[in-house]
Amino acid sequence: MAIKRYQALVLWKGGRCMQIRLGQVIAVLTALAVLFMYRGTLDSVDFFFQDKFMQHESTTDNRVVIVGIDDESIQNVGKWPWNRSVHAQLIDMLAQGCPAVIAFDVTFPVPSDDPEDDMELIDAMKRAGNVVMSRYGTFEASAKQGTLEALELSEPFPELKAAAAGLGHINTIPDEDQVVRKSLHTFNYKGQLIESFSWGIYKMFKKHIGQQVNPKELPLDGFNRYHIPYAGGPGQFEAVPYSSVINGDVPPDYFRDRIVLVGPYTVGLKDDYPTPLDYKTKMYGVEIHANIIQALLERNFKQELDWKWNAAILVFTASAVYYLFRKTHPGISFIVLVAMIAGLIFGGKYLYGKGVIISMGYLISFLIISYIVVIGFNYMKELLERRRVTDIFGRYVAPQVVSQILESGEEGLRLGGTRRELTVLFVDIRGFTPLSEQAEPEEIVEILNEYLDLTATCIFRYDGTLDKFIGDATMAIFNAPLLLEDHPMKAVQAAWAMKEGAVALEKKLMERFGRSVKFGIGIHTGPAVFGNIGSKTRMDYTAIGDTVNTAARLESNSKPGQIILSETVYETVKERITAVPLGEIKVKGKEQGIRIYELEGLT
Known part of the structure; x- marks a missing residue:
C-alpha cells in the first residue's frame, strides 16, 4: 500500500x-x-x-564629566542635603575653569531656612552665567500618544529660576520592565513646552562653541521620546567627587570647555535605574544624562523602523x-x-x-x-x-501486524507485486442458503456478521491478513505483507480456532431456527504474488496465483465442519497436529491430483 x-x-x-x-x-x-x-504584545521580548x-559599551566622550555627590563627599561635607552655600562654592570653583556648561541634576523647589545661603547660590549662578537647573513634571498614570501634558511642575523657587541660564526636565519614562531605554524630549505644562534637561545642556554647549541645534533631527516616537544608544555603563563616564572640587584637589582648569554634570552618585540617594547595558547593576540618573548628551553631541540617533x-x-x-x-x-x-x-x-x-x-x-x-x-x-x-x-489496514490484518508495518514503513511493506511463499486459507459457511430461506433479511445479516467476525478474529489472533469477504466466505493469507515464521502452522491454528468458536454459534442457531450451519475450510501453501492488484482508480490488496486457486478448490471440497489441508501444509505441520489422510482428489484446473488430509486436532 x-x-x-x-x-x-x-x-x-x-x-x-x-x-x-x-x-x-x-x-x-x-x-x-x-x-x-x-x-506591542511582545515588546518585552x-x-x-x-x-x-x-546595545554595547563604547568609548565615552571626555567632553562630559560628572561631579558626583558620592559617599566620600557626604562623609567629608556632611549629611545630605547640604547647605546652599556649599553649592555656591562649587559653582564658583568650577566657573574659574570656564566650563561650557554647569548642570545640576538636583532640584531646589523651595527656599531654604537661611535666605543668605539662598542668595549665595543665586549670586554664584549669576556670576557663572552657564548654570542649567532641573525640574520635573507629574503626569497621569496612563497617557495617550502625543505630547504629554503635565498635571504639576516642580521647578526651582522663583529667584533661583530667574538666575539660571537654562532649565530642563529630568523626567524619564521607563518601559514596562522599568528599564530606561528612551529620553523624553518635551512635554506640555499649561501651554508651555518643557524641554528635557539633556537637551537644554546640549543647546547651551552648542551655543558655547558657536553652533545651532535642530530639534527636528531627533527621531521621536509617539510620546516625543527618542532612543538612548548607551556608550558607557555604570561607572564608565569620568567622575570626580564633589568634595574634591570644593577642597581644591581638582584644579578648575580641569573643567575647561567641558560639560559638568552635578548629581547624586550614591545608592543612598535613590537616583538609580536599570539600563539596557545592565539590568542588575543600576545606573545613576546623572550617568544616564551623560549618555543622552553624548548621543546628542555625536548625532548618534536611532530610528525605530515603522511596524x-x-x-x-x-x-x-x-x-x-x-x-x-x-x-x-x-x-x-x-x-x-x-x-x-x-x-x-x-x-x-x-x-x-x-x-x-x-x-x-x-x-x-x-x-x-x-x-x-x-x-x-x-x-x-x-x-x-x-x-x-x-484504521484502514487494521481491518485486514492483526493490530500487531499493523504496528510492524508502521514501524518498518514502506521498506517493510514492499508492495505493488511481491512473489513469496504464502499460506492461503479459505473458509465458507455450509448450510447458509437453506437457513437464509427461513430467517428475515435482518436476521441473516446478523448471523452472517457473527460468523464473519469470528473468522476475522481467529485470523488476526494468529497474525494472518484478512484478504476479503466473498459473500459468506472469507479469504486469508499468512506471511504477507510482513514475513511470518511458521505461517502454515499459524493458518492451521486459525482454522482450528474457527472450528472451536463455531460450536457456540451452531448451538445458538439450532435453538433459534432449528437448523445449524458449519464451516468448511481449505488450506494450502505455495508461491503467490501479493500486493496492490487492480487499476489506478480501483485496487485491492490481495494475493493471486495457483496457490490461491488451489486453496479455494480445497475449501469447496470440504464437508460441513471439515478442515482440509494440502499435502504441502501437512508435511510442514504433521508433527504438531492430528490428521487423517483422505487420499487424492482431482480439482478443477489441475491435471494431477492433490493429496489431502483432514485436520482432527492440535497436539
Whole structure:
C-alpha cells in the first residue's frame, strides 16, 4: 500500500473531511505575529533582544564629566542635603575653569531656612552665567500618544529660576520592565513646552562653541521620546567627587570647555535605574544624562523602523519558514533555524549601526515558534497518517501486524507485486442458503456478521491478513505483507480456532431456527504474488496465483465442519497436529491430483 505524503493534516468532523495545510497554519501564525507587533504584545521580548545584541559599551566622550555627590563627599561635607552655600562654592570653583556648561541634576523647589545661603547660590549662578537647573513634571498614570501634558511642575523657587541660564526636565519614562531605554524630549505644562534637561545642556554647549541645534533631527516616537544608544555603563563616564572640587584637589582648569554634570552618585540617594547595558547593576540618573548628551553631541540617533515595515520583514520571514522548514529533516531545519537567527542578529546589529532599529525580538520569536509549530505539525501529520493506516489496514490484518508495518514503513511493506511463499486459507459457511430461506433479511445479516467476525478474529489472533469477504466466505493469507515464521502452522491454528468458536454459534442457531450451519475450510501453501492488484482508480490488496486457486478448490471440497489441508501444509505441520489422510482428489484446473488430509486436532 503506497502512502503519498501531503503537507496537510486530515481531520474528520461531522462526517466531513477537513484538510489543514501547513501554509494555512503559517499564515495564521503570521497574522497573529503581525497583530502582536501592532499592539506591542511582545515588546518585552523585543527589548531583550535589542538590549542583548544592539546595545554595547563604547568609548565615552571626555567632553562630559560628572561631579558626583558620592559617599566620600557626604562623609567629608556632611549629611545630605547640604547647605546652599556649599553649592555656591562649587559653582564658583568650577566657573574659574570656564566650563561650557554647569548642570545640576538636583532640584531646589523651595527656599531654604537661611535666605543668605539662598542668595549665595543665586549670586554664584549669576556670576557663572552657564548654570542649567532641573525640574520635573507629574503626569497621569496612563497617557495617550502625543505630547504629554503635565498635571504639576516642580521647578526651582522663583529667584533661583530667574538666575539660571537654562532649565530642563529630568523626567524619564521607563518601559514596562522599568528599564530606561528612551529620553523624553518635551512635554506640555499649561501651554508651555518643557524641554528635557539633556537637551537644554546640549543647546547651551552648542551655543558655547558657536553652533545651532535642530530639534527636528531627533527621531521621536509617539510620546516625543527618542532612543538612548548607551556608550558607557555604570561607572564608565569620568567622575570626580564633589568634595574634591570644593577642597581644591581638582584644579578648575580641569573643567575647561567641558560639560559638568552635578548629581547624586550614591545608592543612598535613590537616583538609580536599570539600563539596557545592565539590568542588575543600576545606573545613576546623572550617568544616564551623560549618555543622552553624548548621543546628542555625536548625532548618534536611532530610528525605530515603522511596524508596517517590520511586518513586511516578518511576512518575508514567514515565506522563508514555509519553504525551508516544510520538507526538511528536523535536524537540518534546526541548523537552518540557527543560521536564520544568526542572520537576523547580524543584520539587526548592522542596521543599528546605521541608525535603524528593527523588531528583532518579534522576528526571532516568530522563527522559533514557527519551527516548533512545523515540527509539531509534521508530527501530528505523521500521527494522523499512522492512525489512518491503522484504521484502514487494521481491518485486514492483526493490530500487531499493523504496528510492524508502521514501524518498518514502506521498506517493510514492499508492495505493488511481491512473489513469496504464502499460506492461503479459505473458509465458507455450509448450510447458509437453506437457513437464509427461513430467517428475515435482518436476521441473516446478523448471523452472517457473527460468523464473519469470528473468522476475522481467529485470523488476526494468529497474525494472518484478512484478504476479503466473498459473500459468506472469507479469504486469508499468512506471511504477507510482513514475513511470518511458521505461517502454515499459524493458518492451521486459525482454522482450528474457527472450528472451536463455531460450536457456540451452531448451538445458538439450532435453538433459534432449528437448523445449524458449519464451516468448511481449505488450506494450502505455495508461491503467490501479493500486493496492490487492480487499476489506478480501483485496487485491492490481495494475493493471486495457483496457490490461491488451489486453496479455494480445497475449501469447496470440504464437508460441513471439515478442515482440509494440502499435502504441502501437512508435511510442514504433521508433527504438531492430528490428521487423517483422505487420499487424492482431482480439482478443477489441475491435471494431477492433490493429496489431502483432514485436520482432527492440535497436539
